[in-house]
Amino acid sequence: MNPIDQDISQRFRNGDPDALHAVVTCCQNTVFRIGLKLFANQDDAKDFCQDVFLHAFEKRGRYDPKRPLEPWLYRVALNFGRGRLRRKRSLSLIDADAFQHVDDRAVRDLVEEERRVAVQKALMQLKSNYRECLLLRFECDLKLEEIAGVLEIPLSTVKTRLRRAMAAFKERYIADGGDYADEL
Amino acid sequence: MEETMLMNCKDVERYLVDRALKIPSGENQDALEKHLQACPHCRALAQEYRAVSVALQPETSAATDIDMADRVVALASKKKGTQDNIRRMTFSVAAVAALFLMTIVTPFMLSNRQEGTTDALVLDSYIEAWEALSSQSGNATGYSAFSYEDYGVPLALSQYLEDESL
Numbered sequence: 001m002n003p004i005d006q007d008i009s010q011r012f013r014n015g016d017p018d019a020l021h022a023v024v025t026c027c028q029n030t031v032f033r034i035g036l037k038l039f040a041n042q043d044d045a046k047d048f049c050q051d052v053f054l055h056a057f058e059k060r061g062r063y064d065p066k067r068p069l070e071p072w073l074y075r076v077a078l079n080f081g082r083g084r085l086r087r088k089r090s091l092s093l094i095d096a097d098a099f100q101h102v103d104d105r106a107v108r109d110l111v112e113e114e115r116r117v118a119v120q121k122a123l124m125q126l127k128s129n130y131r132e133c134l135l136l137r138f139e140c141d142l143k144l145e146e147i148a149g150v151l152e153i154p155l156s157t158v159k160t161r162l163r164r165a166m167a168a169f170k171e172r173y174i175a176d177g178g179d180y181a182d183e184l
Numbered sequence: 185m186e187e188t189m190l191m192n193c194k195d196v197e198r199y200l201v202d203r204a205l206k207i208p209s210g211e212n213q214d215a216l217e218k219h220l221q222a223c224p225h226c227r228a229l230a231q232e233y234r235a236v237s238v239a240l241q242p243e244t245s246a247a248t249d250i251d252m253a254d255r256v257v258a259l260a261s262k263k264k265g266t267q268d269n270i271r272r273m274t275f276s277v278a279a280v281a282a283l284f285l286m287t288i289v290t291p292f293m294l295s296n297r298q299e300g301t302t303d304a305l306v307l308d309s310y311i312e313a314w315e316a317l318s319s320q321s322g323n324a325t326g327y328s329a330f331s332y333e334d335y336g337v338p339l340a341l342s343q344y345l346e347d348e349s350l
Contacts (some may be wrong), residue, residue, distance in 0.1 A: 015264075017257045024253040032250050033242050046250065053256045054263065112243075119239045137205060138240040144207065160208065166201050170236045 005157035122172040143182040204237040
């Protein structure tokens with residue numbers, strides 16, 4: 001998969017559909033996985049992923065093409081996810097049943113699915129700024145400096161936040177019996 | 185448990201967190217391993233952080249492979265088309281509204297309102313002016329008072345020229 005170069009970024013900014021295609025092809029799996037972590041099921045994650053790209057394309061005027069596109073896109077995804085989670089919570093759509101979702105593919109690997117559910121539950125119990133830090137670090141595989149850029153916070157704050165987030169996540173994950181590492 | 189092999193448990197946990205986060209922390213690997221061997225509490229902690237780190241890794245299963253580029257591009261184009269249509273319609277509606285507003289407002293703006301003149305009176309005079317204008321339009325405004333006599337044509341001849349029955 002080719003990374004997004006400055007030419008594609010510039011064309012994306014100008015509204016070129018081919019550039020949008022290239023951006024989606026490059027980033028869709030990462031954005032989808034963020035969705036999967038946030039919403040715990042594939043249908044919601046797919047909708048989220050699609051909407052994030054449409055939203056980003058609509059708001060492309062706010063993107064500075066001199067800077068890398070991916071971090072900006074991930075920021076859009078996180079903001080978008082935050083809003084959608086808030087709406088879902090207010091509509092009480094997230095409940096215990098939502099975490100029980102097991103689709104056909106996941107049935108083949110129940111341990112994997114259980115781990116995913118446990119991770120999602122633990123993430124949902126974190127403060128949103130902790131959750132976002134962990135997603136940017138693990139799902140988006142961003143460097144600490146890039147996370148600082150995305151969240152517009154100092155590097156030292158990123159480190160502190162990540163450490164606290166990791167400790168908080170571990171407490172919740174283990175408390176929920178989410179220690180599946182040995183089983184994989 | 186504390187102060188085992190020069191590292192205390194608090195330090196060890198910090199190193200374990202950094203390791204799980206893949207943040208280089210300049211840990212003393214030997215001291216850390218020795219502490220872990222000697223301290224069951226930290227060993228259990230290390231295992232938990234290992235499990236957490238694995239759990240947070242991106243899923244690379246086929247279930248997470250999606251291809252929605254074509255669909256997103258098609259939807260973006262469709263959305264753009266709809267937005268263009270809405271923009272065009274909004275412009276047309278705004279233009280009609282502006283014209284309508286001008287028609288309503290013009291009499292009040294152009295009239296030399298005397299004190300005590302009501303809006304209804306202004307409108308009445310405006311309507312009268314329109315009616316007068318339309319009644320003149322059949323005679324090609326400005327030519328209704330035309331007379332051949334004004335140009336020295338004899339009366340009999342001018343009557344002949346103005347006779348519409350001919």
